[in-house]
Structures are given as structure tokens and as C-alpha cells.
Amino acid sequence: MDRHNFLFVSIDGLVGDVAWRVRQQGHDVRYYIENEAERDIADGFVEKTDDWESEVAWADVVVFxxxxxxxxxxxRLREEGVAVVGGTEYTDRLEEDKGFGQxxxxxxxxxxxxxxxxxDFGEAVEFVRENPARYVIKPSGEVQNVKRLVYVGEDDDGGDVIDVLQAYEKAWGHRMKAFELQRxxxxVEVAIGAFFDGNAFVEPVNVNFEHKKLFPGNVGPPTGEMGTSMFWTEPTMLFEETLAPMEETLAEEGYVGYIDLNCIVNGRGIYPLEFTPRFGYPGIFIQxxxxxxxxxxxxxxxxHGNDPDLRVHRGFQVGVRICLPPFPFNDDAxxxxxSRNAAIVFRESFEGERPAGVxxxxxxxxxPDGSAEGVTPAxxxxxxxxxxxxxxxxxxRGMSMREAQAxxxxxxxxxILPNMYYRDDIGDRWVTEGDKLQSWGYLR
Known part of the structure; x- marks a missing residue:
């Protein structure tokens, strides 16, 4: 195996486990986190840097x-001849501007x-009054990652959407500068994704089911994600009718990385909702x-433009997020x-650097001195x-979803982690909804 230098560049410290995995696979890794409040993430697991730009010449691959x-x-780095896993201004806009993505x-x-x-909130309220129906409110721009602001309307006349819009104008009008109303x-909510090598999609593709609400049974506030179930497959109808048509444009852009498209599907058709042209979290760990x-x-x-050989395990994979207070809310006190600095303890000892699946x-x-400097797994x-x-x-993972879940x-x-909580039903969606996708033909 050739040894390479990988530079990981992060905003909020999301990709630390991948950086650690790459280091475990025998490569040299340096990791930059922009957000100062998150900069201690992955300390003691990988080497960190405070200036990623100065490390580019060292790197064989830069990962955003x-x-x-x-x-x-x-x-910019690609134009300078640097090997990059990451997006483009175009693919960033696909996610940031949901209207543009549609x-x-x-x-x-x-x-x-x-x-x-x-x-304009008033204009949106008048639109719903003149066009009564059930809508989904989707923030754009700065606040799009505040997942609790996504509201799925229940009233056939849109009355609840009007109420929520008026409440958002008072509470979030200073930050929520743009938003979308979608019928x-x-x-079944399901996502289809694949890696892209700058020229074409890499097979196999990934079918995944996110579990976004805080509590089991899919109730409570939206969190971004509490866990995901998935499987790898050859391209299916779901892929061919959604992501596949984007291949030529992504090749023109020179996009390199993973791209995912969340959809609602039923017996009448497939309706794509939004792009994620980057790694998903925790999706990339489950992949x-x-x-x-x-x-x-x-x-x-x-x-580097090589023909990738992506080999995968048969069957299914499940991933569960382990959370602590006050997630999914922000409350420093x-x-x-x-939660801060709480010890994470494992009941049973493990070989190597990590317990299986963690x-x-x-x-x-x-x-022992509380420092990450020079720390060893032992x-x-x-x-x-x-x-x-x-x-x-x-x-x-397992040959069945139940096996992976178990x-x-x-x-x-x-x-052992005091105050931890998690959903105990990640994977159930496949058990209840997989048959529908099969009968509608979208997984063939």
C-alpha cells in the first residue's frame, strides 16, 4: 500500500471520524476545524492544524x-492542480438555494x-390564502441548517402553515431572509446517493432512510438526523430517474465527492426534495x-481521476447517533x-484503537494529564x-435490516455515558416501507 498525505478541512468538525479512519488505514492526516468552539473535536485521534492553506502543498489529497x-x-485548488474531494460553487448552491436546486x-x-x-412573509401568507393546500416550509440560506424550522403542514387549507409563517416572522424574521413553500x-421518504469521480457516478449507489425526529416513532422536534439505515445497490429506477440525469452537468463542473438527493415517492411517481452535495452525517460513517x-x-x-474500485458488503447497514443534553437545542449552561468533557467508557475492552462499529x-x-498531546490508545x-x-x-451491518439493527x-x-439518549427504532422504516418501494418498482 502506498502511503499518502490527506488534509481534511472542516467548518464544524463533522468529518473527524473519516480522518481518523484514513489514518488507521496507514496514511498521514492533518485536520483543520474552522469553528473555534468545535476545535477540540478529534484531538488525540488525528494530527490537527490551525492553518489549512499552509498545508496544501504537503497534501496528496485535500478533503472538504x-x-x-x-x-x-x-x-480554486483544482485549477491549481491540487487533487480535491469537494464541491463547486454550483454544487454548493444546489444545497444552499433550494429553489435553484429544484x-x-x-x-x-x-x-x-x-x-x-x-x-417576504406577508406575501407567502397571502399566497397560501389564495392557494389553500398543505405545504412544507423550508428555510434557505443562513438558517437552512436549523432543522427545527422545517415545518410540514397538516391542514388541507394551509391554516397551520399560515400560523407558523406568522410566528416565524416575529421570531426569525431578522435571520430567515428567504424560504420556500413546497406542496x-x-x-415514503427515501434518499438516493452516489460518489462522483469528476466524470461519472461511481457504482454501486446508496439507498438510505434518514430518521430526523428526536424521539422513536418519528415524533418530536427535527434534529437534522438521529440515525440512518441504508444499503448499497446497482443503479435502480430511483437512481435513473433522479440523480442520473445530473451526470453530464456534474462532469462539466468537475465535481468530486458524494451527492445525495432526498425524495418522496408514492405509487404515482418520484418527487425529489433537496440535494446534499457533500458527505452526510452520520451517513458517511455508516457507509x-x-x-x-x-x-x-x-x-x-x-x-486523482483514477477509475475507482468501490467494493461493498452485501446486505444492510444501520447507524445510530448517541446524543447528550441539550441536543438538538443550543443551551450552553x-x-x-x-455533557462537556464527560467520560465515554466501554464495558468491555477492545483490540486496536476503537470498538467495532463505534x-x-x-x-x-x-x-492521564488531561492533555491530547502525545496520547496513545493504551x-x-x-x-x-x-x-x-x-x-x-x-x-x-447484516444480511437483513433486522440483523444490522440488532x-x-x-x-x-x-x-457507558451518563445522560446519553438515542432512538431505539433506527431501521424500522425499511421494515414498514421497503415493501412499498419494491412493489412500486423503484428499487429494480
Whole structure:
């Protein structure tokens, strides 16, 4: 195996486990986190840097983990001849501007739901009054990652959407400068994704089911994600009718990385909702669980224009986010009292650097003196890091979804972390909804 240098560039410290995995696969890694409040994430697991630009000449591959300006950096570096896994200004806009993403799908011949972009709450309220129906409110721009602001309307006349819009204007009008109203469609929510090597999609593709609400049974506030179930497959109808038409445009852009498209499907059709042209979290950790090909090899090949050989395990994968107070909300006092620097303990000892199926998200490793400097796996203790309250993701895999699910939850039983909580039903959606997708023909 050739040894390579990988530079990971992150906004909020999301990609730490992937960086650690690449280091475990025998490569040299340096990791930069922009957000100062999150900079202790992955301390003691990988080497860190405070100036990623100065490390570019050292790197054989530069990996960006988010949008919000990273596409501009990635494009610039590619023009300079640097091997990059990351987006472009175009692909960043696909995610940041949901209206633009829908227009691009429509331009490529993909069926979409009726939607309309707004920058004025009063105008949106009048639109709903004149066009009564069930709508979904989707923030754009700065606040689009505040997932609790996504509201799925229930009233046939749109009355609840009007109430929520008026409340948002008072509470969020100073930050929520643009948003979209999209007609609600009932059906199965499922996402289709694939890696892209700058020229074409890499097969196999990934079918995944996100579990976004805080509590089991899909109730409570939206969190972004509490866990995901998935499987790798050859291209299906779901892929061919949604992502596949984007291939030529992504090749023209020179996009390199993973891209995902969340959809609602029913017996009448497939309705794409929104793009994620970057790694998903915790999706990328669960995808690692399903890969036979080392993820470092995949990154190196797609960044250098080589023909990637993505080999995967048969069957299913499940990943569960382990959370602490005050997630999914922001409350510094609660985080300090209940979660900051909490020790993560494992009931059973493990070989190597990590227990099977355990991935770090907001975690660090420190030595007996409390420092991450020079810490080793033998003398290091895992601690909660950052300020988001999502220290770990635990994964499992199996030939059936139930088998993958059972393995993930057995692994969680090995963790001792006071005040931790998680959903105990990740994977159930496939059991209840997989038959529908099969009968509608979208997985053929």
C-alpha cells in the first residue's frame, strides 16, 4: 500500500471520524476545524492544524466536508492542480438555494413538486390564502441548517402553515431572509446517493432512510438526523430517474465527492426534495461500515481521476447517533452541566484503537494529564468534545435490516455515558416501507 498525505478541512468538525479512519488505514492526516468552539473535536485521534492553506502543498489529497464557501476553495485548488474531494460553487448552491436546486432538477427533466421561493412573509401568507393546500416550509440560506424550522403542514387549507409563517416572522424574521413553500406529497421518504469521480457516478449507489425526529416513532422536534439505515445497490429506477440525469452537468463542473438527493415517492411517481452535495452525517460513517474498499483508496482515486474500485458488503447497514443534553437545542449552561468533557467508557475492552462499529463525532482522546498531546490508545480516555452534544455514532451491518439493527444496538449496550439518549427504532422504516418501494418498482 502506498502511503499518502490527506488534509481534511472542516467548518464544524463533522468529518473527524473519516480522518481518523484514513489514518488507521496507514496514511498521514492533518485536520483543520474552522469553528473555534468545535476545535477540540478529534484531538488525540488525528494530527490537527490551525492553518489549512499552509498545508496544501504537503497534501496528496485535500478533503472538504461541507458547503458554505468550501466549493469556492475546492474549485480554486483544482485549477491549481491540487487533487480535491469537494464541491463547486454550483454544487454548493444546489444545497444552499433550494429553489435553484429544484429548477436544476426541472431543467434536467426530473419530475418535481410545485414550489415557490419567498423573501417576504406577508406575501407567502397571502399566497397560501389564495392557494389553500398543505405545504412544507423550508428555510434557505443562513438558517437552512436549523432543522427545527422545517415545518410540514397538516391542514388541507394551509391554516397551520399560515400560523407558523406568522410566528416565524416575529421570531426569525431578522435571520430567515428567504424560504420556500413546497406542496406536500404523501409517501415514503427515501434518499438516493452516489460518489462522483469528476466524470461519472461511481457504482454501486446508496439507498438510505434518514430518521430526523428526536424521539422513536418519528415524533418530536427535527434534529437534522438521529440515525440512518441504508444499503448499497446497482443503479435502480430511483437512481435513473433522479440523480442520473445530473451526470453530464456534474462532469462539466468537475465535481468530486458524494451527492445525495432526498425524495418522496408514492405509487404515482418520484418527487425529489433537496440535494446534499457533500458527505452526510452520520451517513458517511455508516457507509464506511458497508465498504470493503478502504475509504482512503476511494478518496485518492476519485480525486486523482483514477477509475475507482468501490467494493461493498452485501446486505444492510444501520447507524445510530448517541446524543447528550441539550441536543438538538443550543443551551450552553445545560451543556456545561450535563455533557462537556464527560467520560465515554466501554464495558468491555477492545483490540486496536476503537470498538467495532463505534465512530467519533464530537469526541476527543486525552491522556492521564488531561492533555491530547502525545496520547496513545493504551493510555487515552475518550471524552465529549465540541458543544453540539453528539459524541458518537454506532453502526451495525447484516444480511437483513433486522440483523444490522440488532448488531448496532448490541454495540450501544457496551457504552457507558451518563445522560446519553438515542432512538431505539433506527431501521424500522425499511421494515414498514421497503415493501412499498419494491412493489412500486423503484428499487429494480
Amino acid at each position: 466536508d461541507d458547503v458554505f464557501g468550501h466549493g469556492t476553495h475546492a474549485e 429548477k436544476e432538477l426541472e431543467r434536467h427533466g426530473v419530475n418535481i413538486l410545485p414550489r415557490r421561493q419567498f423573501t 406536500r406529497a404523501d409517501g 464506511e461500515e458497508g465498504m470493503k474498499t478502504p475509504i482512503a483508496d476511494l478518496f485518492y482515486d476519485i480525486a 445545560t451543556f456545561v452541566e450535563n 465512530h467519533i463525532e464530537d469526541a476527543r482522546r486525552v491522556g 493510555d487515552g480516555q475518550w471524552r465529549v468534545a465540541g458543544n453540539s452534544g453528539i459524541p458518537l455514532v454506532v453502526t451495525g 448488531q448496532a444496538y448490541r454495540r450501544i449496550e457496551n457504552i
